[in-house]
Amino acid sequence: MASDPPPFAPFEWMIAWRYLRARRAEGGVSVMTWISLVGITLAVFALIATLAVRSGFRSEFVGTILGANAHVTVYSTGTLDAQGRLDRTIAEYDAMAERVAQVPGVTRVAPLVKGQVLASLGSNSSGVEVFGISAENLVSLPGIAQSEQSYGDLSRFDQGIALGSGVARAIGAGVGDRIKLTSPNGVRTAFGTSPRVNAYEVIYVFTAGRYDIDRTRVYLPLAEAQAFFNREGVADELEVMVADPENVDSLAPDILRAAGDRTQSWTWRDASGGFLRALEVEDNVMFIILSILVLIAAMNIVSGLIMLVKNKGRDIGILRTIGLTEGAIMRVFFICGAFTGLIGTCMGVILGCLFALYIDPIFSFVNYMMGGGVWDPSIRGIYNLPAELHLSDVMSAVGLSLGLSFVVTLFPARRAAQMNPVEALRYE
Known part of the structure; x- marks a missing residue:
């Protein structure tokens, strides 16, 4: 059958x-x-x-976020100074940075000084955000130092200033030009605080790949930024980079414990979570x-x-x-x-x-x-x-x-x- x-x-x-x-x-x-x-x-x-x-x-x-921004930002919750004002700067930033750098998974820790100023060249001007950072820490930022569209000599960073390409276009600046930075909170005198105006040579123009970063960001050497913003001997925050940014939330508690008391953290997920x-x-x-x-x-x-x-x-x-x-x-x-x-x-x-x-x-x-x-x-x-x-x-x-x-x-x-x-x- x-x-x-x-x-x-x-x-x-x-x-x-x-x-x-x-x-x-x-x-x-x-x-x-x-x-x-x-x-x-x-x-x-x-x-x-x-x-x-x-x-x-x-x-x-x-x-682009991870290439030019901190994976974790550590800052102080603040203490009251002699005049009763809240001071959120970090005095022992070198020691704190060393402790945080010992946390497993942390690849880089950089003290920062930050402030908003007016950048100008001739009749052109633009509001910018200044990041005060050491030369060795700036070189380790891949979005800034390794961009193919950037130009200039980053090895001369201690002698000048680094601009985002958007800032350079807005004020018409290029490598070798001297631009002015004007801060409203400048020189303190007996009659109050007068604006501070300093001129810096543009030694590097970077393209981080994010329009908002290229259009607003400027880097100054850390010591120069401390003097310009009246932050002598202190830093505003610590910029922390980790090996696995996608797993940053699990590292944040360890980083805070290493940083010490009266500190807080802000991860890149917190900043861009929405x-x-x-x-x-x-x-x-x-x-x-x-x-x-x-x-x-x-x-x-x-x-x-x-x-x-x-x-x-x-x-x-x-x-x-x-x-x-x-x-x-x-x-x-x-x-x-x-x-x-x-x-x-x-x-x-x-x-x-x-x-x-x-x-x-x-x-x-x-x-x-x-x-x-x-x-x-x-x-x-x-x-x-x-x-x-x-x-x-x-x-x-x-x-x-x-x-x-x-x-x-x-x-x-x-x-x-x-x-x-x-x-x-x-x-x-």
Whole structure:
């Protein structure tokens, strides 16, 4: 006695392939198949492109934060001075920095003096934030010292000042120019406090990759900043870098214990937590919206299969009468729908990956066609549209597309399998 053929036997694939490539005149639905194929392709392409841009944007944003800002900032809670004013400076900053540097996972500790002043050159002026830092600590900041778009000689930092590229453009300064810094809280005299104005040579212009940093930040040597802001012998805070910034929250308590009493910490997650949470919410919403887009594209497969089942009623009746089981009929039409989803998903993955890999020339072309100004760094904070391709993102898009394609195919395939062969052949 002959055994039943196994599921998805070669003849089932042969019949399914015959139906897929059939022309309209032969009762096929090739036009609907192409519409389904294009729909799945575009939906998967949009999903992968969006996930890649999302990952790239977060990576670029976090990278520019970590490259030019402290991972953890340690500052004093303050003490009352002789006049009853709250003094939040750190007097023993060298000893505190040594203790914090001993914490496992800490890679760098730098005392800072900070203040806001007016930078000017000729008739141009701009408000800036001054960071007083030692030369060796500034060199260890990758976003400042290792930027490919920076120019000047950072080894001469002790002899001048380092400007963000946005500040340099705003006041028209370049390497070798002497700019003036004006602080309202300057020289203390018997008649009060008069503004302090000092001139410094620009020895370095950096591009950190973040518009807000490049547009406002200026670096001065620590000793010069202490004198300029009346911070002789003290620092405002400690800038701490760690080996694993993503795990900074677990290191913060150890850093505080090493810093001593009456200190507080502020991590990069605290500073940018609102924006990062907004990114996560936007990521989830975009994934849901694009998943609905994939579902709509997959529904085209249902329409095509329902039409195919209707047109192939006579064929189904004949196949049933010659011995094909309901399961075989169901698998034939399941293959038709699933094969469309599979090919569309593969094409969408290829297009999405190419978009992520060649996003720079694509975006340049779009910017050229739109006449420029498509991307405003003053609003978005970074200078270009990033994309970063992750295997997990691609696999999630593939899994979603194939899963929906296979599921929606079951209904029309089941309908074909349950068709009564007598009714199908009654009027033939």
